[in-house]
Amino acid sequence: MDIFHKTEALLKEIGEAVIPSSEVLELFRIRFLGTKNVLKDVFAEMKNIPSDRKKEFGQLINSVKLAAEERYASEKDKFESTVSSSTEQLDLTLPGDVITVGARHPIQLVRNRIIEIFKRLGFAVEENREIEDDWHNFTALNMPEDHPARDMQDTFFVNFNPDIVLRTHTSSVQVRVMENQKPPIRILSPGRVYRNETISARSHCFFHQIEGLYIDEKVSFADLLQTLDFFAKEFFGKDIKIKVRPSYFPFTEPSAEVDVTCFICAGKGCNVCKYSGWVEILGCGMVDPKVLENCNIDSKKYSGFAFGMGVERITMLKYQIKDIRLLSENDTRFLEQFKSAM
Numbered sequence: 001m002d003i004f005h006k007t008e009a010l011l012k013e014i015g016e017a018v019i020p021s022s023e024v025l026e027l028f029r030i031r032f033l034g035t036k037n038v039l040k041d042v043f044a045e046m047k048n049i050p051s052d053r054k055k056e057f058g059q060l061i062n063s064v065k066l067a068a069e070e071r072y073a074s075e076k077d078k079f080e081s082t083v084s085s086s087t088e089q090l091d092l093t094l095p096g097d098v099i100t101v102g103a104r105h106p107i108q109l110v111r112n113r114i115i116e117i118f119k120r121l122g123f124a125v126e127e128n129r130e131i132e133d134d135w136h137n138f139t140a141l142n143m144p145e146d147h148p149a150r151d152m153q154d155t156f157f158v159n160f161n162p163d164i165v166l167r168t169h170t171s172s173v174q175v176r177v178m179e180n181q182k183p184p185i186r187i188l189s190p191g192r193v194y195r196n197e198t199i200s201a202r203s204h205c206f207f208h209q210i211e212g213l214y215i216d217e218k219v220s221f222a223d224l225l226q227t228l229d230f231f232a233k234e235f236f237g238k239d240i241k242i243k244v245r246p247s248y249f250p251f252t253e254p255s256a257e258v259d260v261t262c263f264i265c266a267g268k269g270c271n272v273c274k275y276s277g278w279v280e281i282l283g284c285g286m287v288d289p290k291v292l293e294n295c296n297i298d299s300k301k302y303s304g305f306a307f308g309m310g311v312e313r314i315t316m317l318k319y320q321i322k323d324i325r326l327l328s329e330n331d332t333r334f335l336e337q338f339k340s341a342m
């Protein structure tokens with residue numbers, strides 16, 4: 001069949017094509033009007049056509065193109081009008097689309113709840129930088145260079161600069177606040193902290209802490225205990241008791257660690273509290289006078305207490321989460337479980 005016949009056959013095909021649906025119409029469009037349509041191949045034959053027939057061939061191709069355009073336009077109209085005029089296709093009994101509602105992240109839930117409780121005691125929220133200098137993260141907190149306590153917190157340095165660190169604890173905010181505010185100071189500082197630790201089910205290289213600080217005249221250790229006892233009962237339940245164990249932090253003297261009655265077994269002993277009846281929730285103490293002086297607060301006139309807790313730790317205890325990594329993986333199957341929490 002010579003190229004003239006072939007082209008005429010296309011014209012016939014356009015006229016006789018059966019187009020029962022918009023999907024078939026789309027195939028028609030691709031074949032005759034798409035970017036790689038058949039007419040392009042036909043047109044490529046032009047160079048082989050004797051010059052006295054070139055004009056005739058050109059007109060033939062044109063008529064094929066026009067026919068395709070016309071057929072396409074009229075079929076398209078047909079389908080469009082069928083869709084809009086037919087109400088039978090609309091099934092009103094079909095269930096609607098499910099709109100999923102997000103849930104707050106468990107870390108956020110616990111953080112908000114803790115803030116809420118301390119706000120009632122007059123604590124204001126203070127947030128500050130995550131990239132800190134050595135002074136605010138260590139030195140002002142009584143951890144001068146070569147202090148062994150620095151080793152307790154494996155530090156990430158920024159650009160290998162020994163003076164710039166990703167803060168290893170929120171205690172750095174204590175320093176920033178004391179440098180900039182006059183007592184009485186009563187702040188709570190939630191935020192993310194970083195430590196160069198191997199990631200496992202129990203530890204991560206970043207997590208969240210909440211720091212508390214109260215500075216005024218005549219603040220005593222009894223005030224600290226009263227505050228933490230109130231917090232424990234509000235957060236974990238009214239039957240919860242606190243137990244205070246002596247401990248060591250460079251920035252507090254005396255220092256303590258606080259346990260609460262295991263709220264899973266009510267102190268009877270279970271695998272969460274490792275059969276001791278108690279779970280540790282925070283570190284605390286009376287702010288060391290040296291730290292007050294470092295921040296230009298008169299340690300003869302003022303005293304204060306501080307505490308710091310790990311939000312992941314408390315969240316894991318509260319919801320019995322066995323792997324800390326779940327808290328930063330954003331698996332919606334895990335997160336959806338907290339929709340109705342707290």
Ligand code: DAH
Pocket residue numbers: 168169170171211212249252282283284285306307308309
């Ligand atoms: N900064 C301590 C840590 O990260 C926690 C801490 C302990 C904070 C005692 C305090 C405190 O304010 O008084 O391990």
